[in-house]
Amino acid sequence: MIKKLDCSIIFTMKAEEFNLKNFNKGAFIIEGTDTYWRDKILKEFCSLVPEEYKSFNLKQLDKIDSYSSLRDSLITFSMFPSPSVILSYDEKFEDKGDESYSKVIKDIDDDIYFVVVYYSKISSQLMKSFTVIECVKTSPQVINRVAMNALGENQIDKAALDLLIRYCNSDLSRILMEINKLISYTDGKKISLNDVEINVANDIDDAIFELSDAISSRRNNRAKELVDRFLERGYNYSALLSLLTNHYRRIFHSALSPLSDLDLSKVLGVKEYAIKKSRIIGSKYTKLRLKDIMDMLIDTDFCFKSGKMTDETAFKTLFSRLIAL
Numbered sequence: 001m002i003k004k005l006d007c008s009i010i011f012t013m014k015a016e017e018f019n020l021k022n023f024n025k026g027a028f029i030i031e032g033t034d035t036y037w038r039d040k041i042l043k044e045f046c047s048l049v050p051e052e053y054k055s056f057n058l059k060q061l062d063k064i065d066s067y068s069s070l071r072d073s074l075i076t077f078s079m080f081p082s083p084s085v086i087l088s089y090d091e092k093f094e095d096k097g098d099e100s101y102s103k104v105i106k107d108i109d110d111d112i113y114f115v116v117v118y119y120s121k122i123s124s125q126l127m128k129s130f131t132v133i134e135c136v137k138t139s140p141q142v143i144n145r146v147a148m149n150a151l152g153e154n155q156i157d158k159a160a161l162d163l164l165i166r167y168c169n170s171d172l173s174r175i176l177m178e179i180n181k182l183i184s185y186t187d188g189k190k191i192s193l194n195d196v197e198i199n200v201a202n203d204i205d206d207a208i209f210e211l212s213d214a215i216s217s218r219r220n221n222r223a224k225e226l227v228d229r230f231l232e233r234g235y236n237y238s239a240l241l242s243l244l245t246n247h248y249r250r251i252f253h254s255a256l257s258p259l260s261d262l263d264l265s266k267v268l269g270v271k272e273y274a275i276k277k278s279r280i281i282g283s284k285y286t287k288l289r290l291k292d293i294m295d296m297l298i299d300t301d302f303c304f305k306s307g308k309m310t311d312e313t314a315f316k317t318l319f320s321r322l323i324a325l
Helices: 035-046 051-057 067-074 099-106 140-151 158-167 172-186 193-199 203-216 220-232 237-256 261-268 272-282 287-305 311-324
Strands: 002-005 008-014 026-031 058-061 084-088 112-116 131-134
Touching (some): 026 035, 035 112, 051 058, 058 067, 067 099, 140 172, 158 172, 172 193, 203 220, 203 272, 220 311, 237 261, 237 287, 237 311, 261 272
Parallel strands (some): 008 131, 026 112, 084 112
Antiparallel strands (some): 002 008
16 A cells, blocks of 8 residues: 655555565565554564574664764674664654655665654655555455454354453454453353353443543533544444443433343343443433433434434534533
8 A cells, every 4th residue: 555645645554454575685664553453564574683682783763863873783784694683763763854764765785674663753755665554444344354264163142252352342462362351251152142241341332431421410521531532443433323322221221220220231131240330320310311312312313324414413413412511
């Protein structure tokens, strides 16, 4: 993939597409915050150096204060039959448009790999000398494939895997950690939907509870931050509208029902903890106000599904009305 930035051509590729075997040298930048892909890419680079040569050919740069210090680190002679990998962790690294940095990187010898893990600001001109590896949340298809590979010979119900991915908010690092826990828990048996419900905490529920708590407490700036976080995680407005609608329906039923937390959790098919949290949120409203919220939800849902509003307009309208209560 080629990306344009400040009139310069930047070569980028998704971490899932990156194949180190296609490179015999080069300079690379690891972008993005997805820990699974960042760790995987870093391990691939480090694995280029055999264990017995790591003390000599695997280097860590904590500071790059001039192009000459970078040159000295990259242009070195190795006495060992191994590639050299130089990892830069200098969060203040920036070239300030000095073309000498580009020349140093272009002169990298074969079997030399320079990997920038952190930096402050790199000019678009220098960025052209790098291959940018984007470590960002990946597609559902790739997540499914990685998860299935992690299961090995173990089996999981499709509905259980879908729920696991949803509970973990598509975070591959957490999904793989939870898979290992589930394999141990089930002891070789097929992982069921119930196994996931019992053993895996629901990140989405926690996030939506935090959002409704911010709304009910009139912490509007915090509520807006949480909505932005959902959008950054890849949720579209339609999904957000559905999440918020279902959540407030639960709060409404929890506030009105005379059933115990445990009995109501069985009726609604959720964990008892979710009912307890819903009742805490519901206690911040009068029953009349909760009825008003339900009417707003029904009206907004109808406007969206009937085509009177786009999903974005519907959600923003509902959200603005909720924080104005």
